[in-house]
Amino acid sequence: MNGWAGQRLRVNLSTEEITKEPLSYEYRRKWLGGRGFNSEVLYNEMPVNIDPFDPEARVCIGVGPMSGTAAPSTGRVTVSAKSPLTGGHGDANMGGHWGAEIKYAGYDQIIIQGRAKKPVYLWIDDDKVEIRDASHLWGKYPREADQMIKEELGDEDIHIMLIGPAGENMVRFACCFNDVWRAAGRTGTGAVIGSKNLKGIATRGSGTVKIADPKKMMNVCDGLRQKMKTDVMKDGLYEYGSLVLINIANRDGWFPWKNFQEGAHLHADNMSGETHAATVMKHREGCFACPICCGRFTQIKEGKYAGEEFGGPEYEHAVPTGPRCGIIEDANDIWHNCRLTNDYGMDGIECGGTIAAAIEWYEKGLITTKETGGLELEWGNEEVVETLIRMIAKREGFGDILAEGADRAADKLGLGDKGHYYSITTRGMTVPGDDPRGLGFGYGLSFAVGTRGGCDHLRSLCCLELSGALYPGLCTKLLGDERANRPVTKVGKPYMVYYEENQKTTTDCLNVCCFTTHWSYAVRTEDQVDYLNATTGLDFTEEEFQEIGERVYTLERAYWNRHMSGAREDTVPERFLNEPMPQGVEYQTNVGATFPLNDMLKKYYRYRDWDPKTGFPSAKKLKALGLENVAKDLEPLRAKYLSEAEKKNKKWYC
Amino acid sequence: MNNAKVLMFNNEICTGCRSCVVGCSLYHEGEIGKILSRVAVVRNERFGESFVVGCDACSDAPCAAVCPTGACAMDIKAGITKINADKCIGCKECANACPFGAINMHYKTGKAFKCDLCEGREQGPVCADWCPSGAISYQTPTIAYKAKRREKLSERLKAAKVGEEN
Amino acid sequence: MAVMTKAEAKKFMEMDDRMIDILDFLRDKGVFNEQTHRKILLSGYFRLVEYLEKEKIITGKQAQDAQKNGFDDLIYALQ
Numbered sequence: 040m041n042g043w044a045g046q047r048l049r050v051n052l053s054t055e056e057i058t059k060e061p062l063s064y065e066y067r068r069k070w071l072g073g074r075g076f077n078s079e080v081l082y083n084e085m086p087v088n089i090d091p092f093d094p095e096a097r098v099c100i101g102v103g104p105m106s107g108t109a110a111p112s113t114g115r116v117t118v119s120a121k122s123p124l125t126g127g128h129g130d131a132n133m134g135g136h137w138g139a140e141i142k143y144a145g146y147d148q149i150i151i152q153g154r155a156k157k158p159v160y161l162w163i164d165d166d167k168v169e170i171r172d173a174s175h176l177w178g179k180y181p182r183e184a185d186q187m188i189k190e191e192l193g194d195e196d197i198h199i200m201l202i203g204p205a206g207e208n209m210v211r212f213a214c215c216f217n218d219v220w221r222a223a224g225r226t227g228t229g230a231v232i233g234s235k236n237l238k239g240i241a242t243r244g245s246g247t248v249k250i251a252d253p254k255k256m257m258n259v260c261d262g263l264r265q266k267m268k269t270d271v272m273k274d275g276l277y278e279y280g281s282l283v284l285i286n287i288a289n290r291d292g293w294f295p296w297k298n299f300q301e302g303a304h305l306h307a308d309n310m311s312g313e314t315h316a317a318t319v320m321k322h323r324e325g326c327f328a329c330p331i332c333c334g335r336f337t338q339i340k341e342g343k344y345a346g347e348e349f350g351g352p353e354y355e356h357a358v359p360t361g362p363r364c365g366i367i368e369d370a371n372d373i374w375h376n377c378r379l380t381n382d383y384g385m386d387g388i389e390c391g392g393t394i395a396a397a398i399e400w401y402e403k404g405l406i407t408t409k410e411t412g413g414l415e416l417e418w419g420n421e422e423v424v425e426t427l428i429r430m431i432a433k434r435e436g437f438g439d440i441l442a443e444g445a446d447r448a449a450d451k452l453g454l455g456d457k458g459h460y461y462s463i464t465t466r467g468m469t470v471p472g473d474d475p476r477g478l479g480f481g482y483g484l485s486f487a488v489g490t491r492g493g494c495d496h497l498r499s500l501c502c503l504e505l506s507g508a509l510y511p512g513l514c515t516k517l518l519g520d521e522r523a524n525r526p527v528t529k530v531g532k533p534y535m536v537y538y539e540e541n542q543k544t545t546t547d548c549l550n551v552c553c554f555t556t557h558w559s560y561a562v563r564t565e566d567q568v569d570y571l572n573a574t575t576g577l578d579f580t581e582e583e584f585q586e587i588g589e590r591v592y593t594l595e596r597a598y599w600n601r602h603m604s605g606a607r608e609d610t611v612p613e614r615f616l617n618e619p620m621p622q623g624v625e626y627q628t629n630v631g632a633t634f635p636l637n638d639m640l641k642k643y644y645r646y647r648d649w650d651p652k653t654g655f656p657s658a659k660k661l662k663a664l665g666l667e668n669v670a671k672d673l674e675p676l677r678a679k680y681l682s683e684a685e686k687k688n689k690k691w692y693c
Numbered sequence: 694m695n696n697a698k699v700l701m702f703n704n705e706i707c708t709g710c711r712s713c714v715v716g717c718s719l720y721h722e723g724e725i726g727k728i729l730s731r732v733a734v735v736r737n738e739r740f741g742e743s744f745v746v747g748c749d750a751c752s753d754a755p756c757a758a759v760c761p762t763g764a765c766a767m768d769i770k771a772g773i774t775k776i777n778a779d780k781c782i783g784c785k786e787c788a789n790a791c792p793f794g795a796i797n798m799h800y801k802t803g804k805a806f807k808c809d810l811c812e813g814r815e816q817g818p819v820c821a822d823w824c825p826s827g828a829i830s831y832q833t834p835t836i837a838y839k840a841k842r843r844e845k846l847s848e849r850l851k852a853a854k855v856g857e858e859n
Numbered sequence: 860m861a862v863m864t865k866a867e868a869k870k871f872m873e874m875d876d877r878m879i880d881i882l883d884f885l886r887d888k889g890v891f892n893e894q895t896h897r898k899i900l901l902s903g904y905f906r907l908v909e910y911l912e913k914e915k916i917i918t919g920k921q922a923q924d925a926q927k928n929g930f931d932d933l934i935y936a937l938q
Binding site for chain 2: 182185186196218246249260261264267277322323325328331332338350
């Protein structure tokens with residue numbers, strides 16, 4: 040079979056049953072792979088109100104038809120599970136090389152269900168699959184477990200997915216990694232994996248990916264890689280990693296300072312990619328088949344944390360336990376905090392965001408040392424922040440409350456709406472390091488409606504408003520308006536979000552890296568269709584490509600609707616709506632901005648054909664997408680969502 | 694042979710991306726996988742290290758020396774040994790003899806296969822062409838060494854100047 | 860070809876985001892059916908211009924300008 044492996048692996052940790060299920064042509068054509076396969080399984084296989092930690096909850100690990108091929112950046116994996124953080128659909132995407140290994144081992148997807156009686160790990164050695172004892176690995180950092188498993192299995196070249204102690208402790212935003220440091224960060228998939236007593240999945244794949252038209256594939260891939268050589272975004276990412284964004288963020292007022300009280304800081308450059316490269320960068324890293332190679336490896340050289348080293352960080356990993364908590368003067372503090380969240384295995388965004396919320400609760404007098412167990416929470420206090428990271432990972436004291444995520448913590452502490460104001464979340468998920476008053480109106484709109492909890496830069500990755508200006512004519516071609524290529528404008532944004540969400544979703548189904556298609560625009564939709572067809576021998580068109588993305592996205596939306604989450608929850612943190620951006624630095628470009636959500640949201644619903652009263656997809660749209668069963672599911676729920684009882688039930692999370 | 698271009702490998706800047714691996718296997722074999730690549734990448738993810746291993750174009754090649762059938766033989770003009778699959782009996786002696794592990798056995802034919810510098814490809818070897826960092830480069834060694842001497846010299850002069858100023 | 864009045868054109872020109880409005884308008888005017896509406900919506904603005912040129916609603920020159928300059932030129936051509 041070309042492209043796909045043609046089967047999924049299902050492992051039931053309760054019964055120890057291991058089965059291989061063929062994937063039909065119809066299924067592969069409809070759902071494509073990766074996130075598409077995963078979202079289909081989550082929606083259709085689990086009872087609606089199942090607890091995320093229930094043994095019968097699924098964890099889906101998906102790769103796509105392009106995984107392991109020569110298209111740009113084909114090592115990614117999508118991990119999907121019902122989110123213990125938000126109670127809704129959850130998934131995360133990680134780089135590295137594991138995605139290629141899974142495909143070479145002969146699988147398009149791995150589904151984990153059940154719960155092992157004691158800690159185990161999976162060993163997938165091509166078609167041989169074993170459940171092995173992991174009691175000696177439980178409690179270990181991913182880098183320790185990685186070494187131990189490689190020694191035990193006698194192969195240093197295998198690729199392993201692992202969780203850290205935070206996942207074992209079911210911290211609601213624990214994550215998983217592959218190749219030690221590449222994180223599938225958001226929505227708490229690591230906690231679900233930990234709840235199953237699964238430490239990780241070791242994989243060795245000695246197979247290949249068959250290509251339908253190797254000559255065409257070579258031409259397409261070569262053309263894209265030649266293009267990438269002179270791509271401006273690639274240059275910035277290769278040189279400075281995603282931290283190249285720091286100085287841009289600062290200038291355009293989306294640098295997350297003190298829980299988004301402000302959008303810029305005079306000393307932001309302390310943690311910029313340029314500074315990182317000159318001081319602590321040990322190595323540049325590339326994910327599988329990547330022409331960009333934006334990965335970093337950091338080694339702290341001075342100060343109290345000298346000697347610590349870790350893979351990363353990304354921009355989004357570094358800002359939450361750094362400037363979002365008021366830390367910027369000593370960048371080594373920030374790198375150390377990244378090392379901690381990596382070793383413990385937690386989403387840096389959610390961890391830092393929760394701590395920042397707690398600091399603001401303390402600042403505003405909503406909590407005192409009584410709740411914090413004596414800790415005085417103040418901005419920029421590294422000792423307090425790094426102590427809280429440890430306490431959260433171990434679920435100790437006040438950390439046990441914060442490990443629930445900011446909105447549940449606010450409820451546990453009885454802080455009411457005031458507390459929730461500072462959690463800076465939508466649907467229970469906190470905003471990443473992109474203040475929509477700066478980057479940007481498109482991002483902000485996608486925060487309101489995003490299908491993995493909302494505040495999510497990756498659902499649309501509206502980089503047409505970040506780097507669109509570097510690709511003159513692209514916004515005109517796709518949206519009909521070049522003015523859309525700036526972040527602080529409403530022009531063209533509803534359509535931009537619609538288009539980019541669909542595009543990004545299909546990209547996640549292929550499981551190629553969106554930095555080749557959404558940050559750098561060297562790879563366009565038509566190029567993806569070309570390499571997909573060259574690989575599979577099929578005849579996808581651009582319309583079908585985008586339609587698959589719309590199908591998967593709409594299914595994920597319906598997942599939320601079934602949990603009574605819809606138009607009322609389509610909002611962004613009030614701070615962005617209410618508080619005009621203050622002046623942080625002289626050259627800041629967005630002073631005074633607030634985020635005009637409502638001007639754009641109604642138009643967005645029209646693009647998606649979602650009923651503006653409920654925020655549910657119309658039956659007509661669902662049927663057009665081949666989601667008749669979903670239309671049936673939602674039919675009785677539309678009236679329920681509009682009932683007085685539901686309206687009173689204000690939900691910060693499901 | 695002194696003027697022949699060969700592949701040169703700089704492991705200080707290798708990012709471990711395996712762009713070389715996918716390019717090589719696709720170009721030569723029409724299917725994609727590590728097991729079909731003539732160049733290999735070794736990674737120590739824990740420590741942020743990666744290395745690329747390919748044919749070093751030995752002038753006194755052990756692989757050719759041990760071949761019992763003459764299948765593996767030096768192509769003087771190209772400056773690299775090449776394997777004639779028709780003559781190869783799959784004995785693995787060349788793969789065992791290579792000091793770097795740059796020769797492998799093909800999973801379909803059972804015969805040895807190795808780098809041939811993408812003979813006939815207009816833009817030169819795929820791996821060097823696709824390498825994002827320049828860790829693999831396709832160069833004439835003597836010219837590369839001249840450039841290296843200048844680079845290292847200018848570093849030393851710069852350091853000495855800084856020393857003087859202090 | 861005149862598909863919209865000056866008043867309608869002015870309304871579209873003043874909008875921040877115009878794709879869905881113009882597509883719905885053209886569909887309701889019978890310029891294309893539901894299926895084509897859907898295809899264009901999924902693929903992008905350039906497909907709209909291609910379609911209108913193919914159906915001779917706009918000339919080759921107008922299509923060229925519309926591809927280059929976006930909705931402002933397209934709306935002008937449709938008046």
